[in-house]
Amino acid sequence: MTTTLQRVFVVGRQRKGRNIERIVSEVRNALHAAGWKVDSEVVIRKRHLERATAKAVKAGCDVVVAVGGDGAVVRVASALAETGVALGIIPTGTGNLLASNLKIPRGTAKAIQTVLTGRTRRIDLGRVTIDGKDHDFAVACGIGFDAEVIQATGPSQKLRWGKLAYLANAVGQTGGIRNVPHEITLDGVVSRTEAAQVFIANFGKMLPLIEPRRSIRPDDGLLDVIVVRASGPLPGLLASWEAMRQTDLGESSGGRVFRAQAREVRIETQPSRLVEIDGSPVGKTPITVSIRPRSLRVVVPKR
Numbered sequence: 001m002t003t004t005l006q007r008v009f010v011v012g013r014q015r016k017g018r019n020i021e022r023i024v025s026e027v028r029n030a031l032h033a034a035g036w037k038v039d040s041e042v043v044i045r046k047r048h049l050e051r052a053t054a055k056a057v058k059a060g061c062d063v064v065v066a067v068g069g070d071g072a073v074v075r076v077a078s079a080l081a082e083t084g085v086a087l088g089i090i091p092t093g094t095g096n097l098l099a100s101n102l103k104i105p106r107g108t109a110k111a112i113q114t115v116l117t118g119r120t121r122r123i124d125l126g127r128v129t130i131d132g133k134d135h136d137f138a139v140a141c142g143i144g145f146d147a148e149v150i151q152a153t154g155p156s157q158k159l160r161w162g163k164l165a166y167l168a169n170a171v172g173q174t175g176g177i178r179n180v181p182h183e184i185t186l187d188g189v190v191s192r193t194e195a196a197q198v199f200i201a202n203f204g205k206m207l208p209l210i211e212p213r214r215s216i217r218p219d220d221g222l223l224d225v226i227v228v229r230a231s232g233p234l235p236g237l238l239a240s241w242e243a244m245r246q247t248d249l250g251e252s253s254g255g256r257v258f259r260a261q262a263r264e265v266r267i268e269t270q271p272s273r274l275v276e277i278d279g280s281p282v283g284k285t286p287i288t289v290s291i292r293p294r295s296l297r298v299v300v301p302k303r
Contacts, residue, residue, distance in 0.1 A: 006031075008088075008115075009056035010040040011076060012067035013049055018092055023108055024067050027090055030112045031065075046075050053079035061085060063299065065115055069093015070139065070278040078136035081125055081295040088115040088299045095279050097139045101203040101218070102300045114301050122294040123218040126202050129290075130275060130283040137277035138218075138296070140206035141289055143267055144197040145177055147276035178231045181270045186225065186262040193258070197228040200265055200289050214247050214259070221293035225265055227258040265289040 010027050012020040021042050028040040039061075041052050053064050053076045065088035066076035073089055077098075080087050090111045091099035099106075102121070104114055126137045179194035199206055201224040204216040216224045228243055242252040249259050265288070272284040 006036040006062045007060060008036050008038045008063045008065060009053070009061045010038060010065045010067065011049060011052050012042050013046060013072050014042055014044055015068070020067055020092065023090060023092060026108055027065060027067060027112055031115070034116055046071065049075040050079040057083050057085050063088050063115070065090060067092060070095055070097050071280045073098055074136060074138050074278045077125065077138055077296055081136065081292060084297065086120050086297040086299050097203070097205060097278060101139060101205050102298060104300060115299055118299045118301050120297045121300045123296050123298055124202055124221060125292040125295050126200065126223060127290050127292055128275070128277055128282065129288045135277055135282050136292070137202070139203045139278050140199055140201040142197070142199055142206070142276045143269070143285060143287070144195065144273050146197060147274040147281055179229055180273065182227070183268040184227065185266040186260055187264055193227060194229055195227050196230045198267060199226040201226065212244050212246065219294055221291055222261040222263060223265055223289060223291050225260045225262060229256050263291050
């Protein structure tokens, strides 16, 4: 980022089969060798990531480097929002969706170089309110089918198969794709529709290996809403294709997808549906989602 002295905090969470302690140590040593003042910690629980990050911010750190997958990274990002302290990312998870969207490379050595030589970029964060609790996300919130696939994909599957574990479970559950009634409120305007899946996105690549043709900007102060209608495997495939190919807001050419933008979204369903944020299930509908414009500084590659 700069040749001047930086005060950095490196944090990760213990995960079976991930060697997080070793990677945190490697990152700490590399940044120290570059002349930066470095502290580090490996925690046990997700909530401890936020606590440790908040403590580092209070101590005057310039950068907090998160070692882990999307679940760990978003916890650190939430604690850094609106503080002005930059987030560095060493991606070690299965999806690594935020790192992928920001072109942060896989591989510890290359990711460390990004922290050392990259630039900072401001991005929005989304906030989901569910059962009276707030959860921040960086990439997307999914309601319905994708959340069910994510919940069905266990840690052992992800360790063995990586991103293909999600694809395998998605294929296995296509028979369960079905529309249910949704009430969707976009900036106060209410509509009712049948849907199998709703995405509320801050970045374009919302699932591993998948990115829609119409770009989604993570710094425009808006949430992109994608409503997918499909019942059964074949309609599900057709709807997915339309969602990927659609280039304009409104209804898709085949009528299976609707896209819009809003600053606040409320979704109610009958029956309640599973909700995930950045690859982690967080509860069930109803939910309210709002935008936190340009609230996070992230270290990204110069090019």
